[in-house]
Amino acid sequence: MTEVITIAAGKGGVGKTATTINLAAAMALDGYRVLVVDTDTQANSTMFLTGRRLADNAFKGKGLYELARSRHLLPATEFIRPTQMENVDIIPSNMATPYLEEQIKLISADDGSEPAQFLFNVLSEIFETRDYDYVLIDTPPAQNSLTVQTALVAASRVIIPLKLEEQGIESLLVTDALRRALEEKYEIEIDLLGILPTIVEKTALTDYYLNLAFVSRDEEENPEASRLAAPYGDKLFKTAIRKGNIVNESTIERKPCVLINPRKNPSKDYLDLWKEIKSRLAERR
Ligand SMILES: Nc1ncnc2c1ncn2[C@@H]1O[C@H](COP(=O)(O)OP(=O)(O)O)[C@@H](O)[C@H]1O
Numbered sequence: 001m002t003e004v005i006t007i008a009a010g011k012g013g014v015g016k017t018a019t020t021i022n023l024a025a026a027m028a029l030d031g032y033r034v035l036v037v038d039t040d041t042q043a044n045s046t047m048f049l050t051g052r053r054l055a056d057n058a059f060k061g062k063g064l065y066e067l068a069r070s071r072h073l074l075p076a077t078e079f080i081r082p083t084q085m086e087n088v089d090i091i092p093s094n095m096a097t098p099y100l101e102e103q104i105k106l107i108s109a110d111d112g113s114e115p116a117q118f119l120f121n122v123l124s125e126i127f128e129t130r131d132y133d134y135v136l137i138d139t140p141p142a143q144n145s146l147t148v149q150t151a152l153v154a155a156s157r158v159i160i161p162l163k164l165e166e167q168g169i170e171s172l173l174v175t176d177a178l179r180r181a182l183e184e185k186y187e188i189e190i191d192l193l194g195i196l197p198t199i200v201e202k203t204a205l206t207d208y209y210l211n212l213a214f215v216s217r218d219e220e221e222n223p224e225a226s227r228l229a230a231p232y233g234d235k236l237f238k239t240a241i242r243k244g245n246i247v248n249e250s251t252i253e254r255k256p257c258v259l260i261n262p263r264k265n266p267s268k269d270y271l272d273l274w275k276e277i278k279s280r281l282a283e284r285r
């Protein structure tokens with residue numbers, strides 16, 4: 001069965017896209033077939049995986065929006081494009097993605113489908129004819145939008161990147177509350193695969209803070225224990241993604257950093273993350 005993993009966080013700039021493209025690369029290097037779905041209007045995953053630029057009108061007329069618009073005319077597979085990596089395909093985002101939600105609502109008015117199930121339906125159709133081991137869905141920074149909802153409802157698992165900054169934990173809680181609300185509403189299971197500390201500056205201090213926040217059950221030591229330790233203690237990935245210039249270089253080169261230099265800290269961390277994810281998936285299947 002294809003695992004559909006959505007990378008979501010209410011905040012922007014927390015490493016959702018970096019995580020999507022580097023995990024896609026790590027999976028592909030490991031021999032798996034991956035489909036990335038870029039639902040963000042900024043189209044960063046699309047640019048970094050294909051090397052093309054939004055400004056060059058890349059994928060004009062051939063993105064997720066157009067897939068939605070031709071829902072009952074063309075097969076969804078028509079909108080799958082190759083990337084710079086042999087084992088990674090993408091349903092790209094383009095200049096029209098801002099109109100996606102409107103289009104999804106039109107489809108649902110037309111055929112009675114549930115708007116939040118749009119991506120789930122699209123992927124089900126794709127899986128009838130294509131074999132992917134993993135689908136990774138990159139999302140826009142929004143606490144609750146139809147795009148984020150449809151990306152979560154399509155997912156079997158969710159990764160929530162957490163940058164330790166003001167509102168970081170609030171944003172985690174909001175995204176996770178949305179995950180649970182959608183599980184209930186649609187009577188589905190959307191497993192929280194893990195919380196991923198990203199853009200981490202000093203690992204020792206971060207470890208200390210994260211342990212305190214997410215693990216310590218001592219109410220005095222950890223006033224947030226009831227909010228964090230119990231529900232999330234075992235959800236925190238052991239791997240944290242350290243901060244490193246290679247990630248910014250990778251945005252300039254438009255390539256995942258694990259492909260540019262696998263020996264830099266963030267690259268090593270993303271490769272380790274993939275190992276950790278594989279073992280988590282093996283435990284939960
Ligand atoms: N591990 C990292 N080290 C340094 N910079 C990073 C790291 N991860 C992400 N960044 C930078 O932070 C910014 C936001 O990352 P991005 O993945 O685009 O976040 P999001 O998709 O959540 O908005 C980008 O400029 C990116 O290059």
Ligand SMILES: [Mg+2]
Nearest residue numbers: 016017040044
């Ligand atoms: Mg992004």
